[in-house]
Amino acid sequence: MGFLEWATSPWGQHVPIHIAWFLIWVSAIAGLIFLMVHATYIRYFAKPRVFENNVSPLVAARIPERVPRHSLTARIFHWVMAAAMFTLLFTAFLPKVGVRFDWVTYHWIAGTVLTASILFHIIHASFFMDFWSIWPDRIDMRDARRRILRFFGKPAPPPDKFAKYPLENKLYHGAITVAGMSAIITGVFMMFRVRTIFFPRNPYLFSDMTWGLMYVLHGLAGVGLIALIMVHVYFGLRPEKRAITKSMIYGWMSKDFYLEEHDPARWPVADPAAPPSKNSEAKIEGVTDVG
Amino acid sequence: MAVIRDVMPAFDLLQPNSVVDAQKLLQQHGADAWVMAGGLDSFDWLKDRIKKPKVVVDLSGIEELRGVREAGGGIEIGAMTTLSEVVNSPLVKQRFGLLAQGAELAASPQIRNQGTLGGNVSQDARCWYYRAGWPCYRAGGNICYADTPEGRNREHAILHADRCVAVNPSDSAPALIALDAKFVMQTPKGERVVDAEDYFIGPEIDITRLHILKPGDLLTAIRIPSTWAGAKFYFEKVRDRNAWDFPLLNVASAMVVSNGVIERMRIAVNGAAARPLRLKNVEDAVRGKPANAATGEMAGKLAVQGAIPLQFNAYKIPLMRNLVKRAIGGVEEATWVS
Numbered sequence: 001m002g003f004l005e006w007a008t009s010p011w012g013q014h015v016p017i018h019i020a021w022f023l024i025w026v027s028a029i030a031g032l033i034f035l036m037v038h039a040t041y042i043r044y045f046a047k048p049r050v051f052e053n054n055v056s057p058l059v060a061a062r063i064p065e066r067v068p069r070h071s072l073t074a075r076i077f078h079w080v081m082a083a084a085m086f087t088l089l090f091t092a093f094l095p096k097v098g099v100r101f102d103w104v105t106y107h108w109i110a111g112t113v114l115t116a117s118i119l120f121h122i123i124h125a126s127f128f129m130d131f132w133s134i135w136p137d138r139i140d141m142r143d144a145r146r147r148i149l150r151f152f153g154k155p156a157p158p159p160d161k162f163a164k165y166p167l168e169n170k171l172y173h174g175a176i177t178v179a180g181m182s183a184i185i186t187g188v189f190m191m192f193r194v195r196t197i198f199f200p201r202n203p204y205l206f207s208d209m210t211w212g213l214m215y216v217l218h219g220l221a222g223v224g225l226i227a228l229i230m231v232h233v234y235f236g237l238r239p240e241k242r243a244i245t246k247s248m249i250y251g252w253m254s255k256d257f258y259l260e261e262h263d264p265a266r267w268p269v270a271d272p273a274a275p276p277s278k279n280s281e282a283k284i285e286g287v288t289d290v291g
Numbered sequence: 292m293a294v295i296r297d298v299m300p301a302f303d304l305l306q307p308n309s310v311v312d313a314q315k316l317l318q319q320h321g322a323d324a325w326v327m328a329g330g331l332d333s334f335d336w337l338k339d340r341i342k343k344p345k346v347v348v349d350l351s352g353i354e355e356l357r358g359v360r361e362a363g364g365g366i367e368i369g370a371m372t373t374l375s376e377v378v379n380s381p382l383v384k385q386r387f388g389l390l391a392q393g394a395e396l397a398a399s400p401q402i403r404n405q406g407t408l409g410g411n412v413s414q415d416a417r418c419w420y421y422r423a424g425w426p427c428y429r430a431g432g433n434i435c436y437a438d439t440p441e442g443r444n445r446e447h448a449i450l451h452a453d454r455c456v457a458v459n460p461s462d463s464a465p466a467l468i469a470l471d472a473k474f475v476m477q478t479p480k481g482e483r484v485v486d487a488e489d490y491f492i493g494p495e496i497d498i499t500r501l502h503i504l505k506p507g508d509l510l511t512a513i514r515i516p517s518t519w520a521g522a523k524f525y526f527e528k529v530r531d532r533n534a535w536d537f538p539l540l541n542v543a544s545a546m547v548v549s550n551g552v553i554e555r556m557r558i559a560v561n562g563a564a565a566r567p568l569r570l571k572n573v574e575d576a577v578r579g580k581p582a583n584a585a586t587g588e589m590a591g592k593l594a595v596q597g598a599i600p601l602q603f604n605a606y607k608i609p610l611m612r613n614l615v616k617r618a619i620g621g622v623e624e625a626t627w628v629s
Contacts, residue, residue: 007431009425
């Protein structure tokens with residue numbers, strides 16, 4: 001049982017044609033196992049999280065009650081991308097597991113929407129957002145080391161609170177970027193093989209070997225996305241992450257959650273000129289207990 | 292690629308003598324089993340060593356799958372009934388002459404003596420790239436060699452192409468659709484009866500099959516209701532060699548005409564797409580109109596709406612338009628339009 005399907009081209013070349021479809025189940029089961037292991041760990045074994053407390057009461061007092069996290073534009077992008085991604089996954093893999101329907105047209109239309117939204121996101125994130133906020137930085141690496149050492153019971157100082165995005169979130173973004181861009185770039189070229197409104201078909205754009213590798217990469221990215229999306233949805237539904245999920249709907253998270261998880265020095269949201277927010281004294285008291 | 296070899300790859304030959312036994316074998320072997328009716332399509336695949344099944348289930352010994360009989364006012368034809376038996380059946384000829392015409396135009400007399408009705412409607416595509424064993428979409432690959440600027444696609448699809456541009460080659464299929472036939476299948480979940488037009492599928496639904504039969508399924512009979520018995524029938528097949536060839540296009544229609552006006556009609560064409568096409572828009576458009584050349588002209592134009600020719604098969608568009616026109620207006624009234 002190979003991971004790839006091979007064929008002999010008319011020119012006698014042994015070329016890959018696509019991935020073996022059992023990998024769909026491998027990815028889905030791997031995603032499911034991760035979910036179960038993580039849920040079990042959190043439920044029965046996880047210790048309370050401990051962060052370095054470096055939030056000054058003065059700064060905390062200036063945090064607004066509703067901390068803006070995602071702009072309307074970013075939220076629209078996220079949900080458009082999600083709709084396109086789900087459409088792509090269902091139209092790609094349901095026919096492979098026996099649900100027959102006219103999937104190709106829906107697939108390339110959803111792929112076009114995803115491509116357009118990702119292009120928009122790249123421009124938006126590069127020029128209108130804090131581009132580096134989603135990429136791991138030096139403190140993330142240091143804190144990851146500290147968290148691992150503490151996990152294994154070794155002495156290490158507590159990690160800092162997170163910047164706008166926790167390291168796990170940043171790593172997930174990196175993984176989805178690699179898988180998503182692989183699927184998008186190969187998918188755009190694969191549109192030369194079907195009838196679309198964009199360009200004339202040209203199945204001879206590449207050699208059979210290059211096409212085969214492109215189909216393989218598209219397939220691998222696709223099955224990888226099955227597990228990645230399962231994990232994403234799982235975390236979006238977890239109770240302790242609900243504030244983050246809600247912020248992707250409403251655009252803001254509560255001051256409590258912000259101070260509990262995030263470091264104002266790494267993700268500043270306070271307006272220095274603003275007066276201390278309502279009930280700030282009580283909140284500051286609660287915050288100091290976290291560390 | 293494909294080289295005819297006289298020695299077929301080794302397989303287990305299973306010869307059940309009842310439908311129940313055949314079903315058990317098919318369910319037991321699933322996708323490893325190859326269902327063989329008359330063998331005319333099967334032996335091509337096997338001798339070319341392109342299909343290499345582990346098991347061949349030969350249906351020729353199942354008597355209950357043979358014969359034409361009256362049933363529920365119409366007729367029921369066993370899937371293993373040969374095309375010659377269909378052509379010569381008084382029941383078919385007297386009431387459903389359209390099917391007799393279509394079956395008689397399939398292949399040659401020798402082939403009709405061996406080929407079965409079930410095999411004729413279930414045969415695979417005749418695209419030579421696919422038949423040659425190249426890794427095209429229909430063979431599970433990722434390319435259509437026929438739908439390329441230089442691909443040999445004179446016989447291929449003008450309608451409903453989706454990556455693969457192969458066409459369905461059956462002559463009896465459009466006649467059965469025009470007669471509103473029902474296909475009876477035994478599946479692992481029990482008996483399933485579908486309208487003739489729903490038996491066939493295009494590449495958008497499943498690019499590797501021309502029909503809905505899955506591993507473990509068996510087509511056992513075709514029932515033709517009395518609805519269209521004795522109607523005005525028209526069948527025409529256009530092919531390169533009149534002695535013996537697959538259709539470039541064919542058309543089958545059943546029409547009830549009263550005082551020169553079309554009361555109702557069913558019409559289907561094959562050779563235009565990967566499945567025989569029932570032209571429902573034409574049927575709706577001609578209802579209540581006179582059965583003459585003008586109506587045929589209008590219907591012909593309607594029939595080819597949305598057609599997209601490939602590099603070498605643009606001729607199929609006027610051909611289909613004229614066949615539909617002739618099916619409605621009659622050969623005498625119709626004039627050829629290029």
